[in-house]
Amino acid sequence: MDIVWDGTTQPQTLTEESAGRRFELADAARDYNWSRVFDLVSEHPELVNCCRPGGTSLFAPLHQAAHGGAPIEVVRRLIELGSMADTAERAR
Numbered sequence: 001m002d003i004v005w006d007g008t009t010q011p012q013t014l015t016e017e018s019a020g021r022r023f024e025l026a027d028a029a030r031d032y033n034w035s036r037v038f039d040l041v042s043e044h045p046e047l048v049n050c051c052r053p054g055g056t057s058l059f060a061p062l063h064q065a066a067h068g069g070a071p072i073e074v075v076r077r078l079i080e081l082g083s084m085a086d087t088a089e090r091a092r
Contacts, residue, residue, distance in 0.1 A: 025037065025040045026051065026053075034070065034074045037061050041081055049083060062078045065078055
């Protein structure tokens with residue numbers, strides 16, 4: 001599996017639908033709602049490494065998992081789905 005970070009961080013570069021999906025994923029990760037995160041990533045696997053459009057932290061779901069002390073099973077599954085830990089660093 002290739003790990004991909006699309007580099008999109010600004011909402012004005014996205015369609016309303018695409019931005020909405022990213023906001024929904026970012027909200028679910030922020031709220032540590034892992035079942036919703038996995039549902040969304042299953043529907044849109046290309047978003048596994050995306051961050052909140054216009055956000056300042058550039059946290060992707062894996063960052064939120066680390067921040068919130070998620071169970072190791074959540075971290076493993078995110079990595080299996082293609083998450084990478086250095087997405088925020090790639091944006092700088």
